[in-house]
Amino acid sequence: MIGLVLAAGAGRRLRPYTDSLPKALVPVGPAGIEGEPTVLDLTLANFAEIGLTEVAVIVGYRKEAVYERKAALEAKYGLKLTLIDNDKAEEWNNAYSLWCGRDALKDGVILANGDTVHPVSVEKTLLAA
Template sequence: MIGLVLAAGAGRRLRPYTDTLPKALVPVDGDKTVLDLTLGNFAEVELRDVAVVIGYRGEAVVERRAALEKKYGVKLHLIDNDKAEVWNNAYSLWCARDVLTEGVILANGDTVHPVSVEKTLLAERGRGRKVLLALDTVKNLADEEMKVVADPGKGVRRITKLMDPAEATGEYIGVTLIEADAAADLADALKTTFERDPDLYYEDGYQELVNRGFRIDVAPIGDVPWVEIDNHDDLGRGREIACRY
């Protein structure tokens, strides 16, 4: 199993930081970035091979590659998303379809979270579960969150932002454990998803899988501080959180 980070996004709502950097390289704790924090998490759970999907301002990741490898004791494999500025992240994850065959813990490049999330996913691994979503069941939800309805006996039934928050079991935080034997099914679902509409999210690919009868499970992360950084308010919150670990 290896780590996988989606770091191709432009993060236009974080300008001027993202005028020259991808969102994953915006500082959140001194000179540490979301990518730094995620690589540190992966190293702590012994995921020493990490694939990073790059796109917008990808040269900034290339420039830091050797320093990041040395600092965190990891080997980085960079995957280019040639449509990062025009298509959404269903295509971005599909670009990593070959590394999915190794089994991965996937982390969005804009999610500040502690290593306890990765540890929870690994602890819940097994028992025939092929895809495990890290789920926040504590947070009060609103319209913008990626909401999930999960049934204890059947797994995920719905995953979408377009849902009444009162119906949701919790929020998907942008971290997933994907077993190797789910790779082909997921890649095909992602391809169907972005061919239907290139603006769709990879979570829409998860929904496509569910619609096909594939079981996706959830792993509640408990009362854990985390944030998805989309705008400057989120960045402020991310900086408050990141300095704690």
């Protein structure tokens, strides 16, 4: 089983924070603190805590920022990240992002949206079901 993060959308409702970053990289900690966690940080930490070793992230809007941080995120969370491009992120919705990541679905996934934050207990509950 792998983690799958849908993080291709522009996050228009999060502007001005998403003017230069994808929504998954919007900081969610106290403003002004160096290295404050992002939405993606919290999701990857949850996935690592439940024992996942691989995560696919569907990227689109401002994807270069995720590519630039890929190695650091892998090292920080001990995960192998596969970045999958959604070339129609501005035109289509999450259904197309799932289509882009369809090859990752064959081994089973725990799905997370790139713009939501929740405690690791959510993943633990899903795995226990």
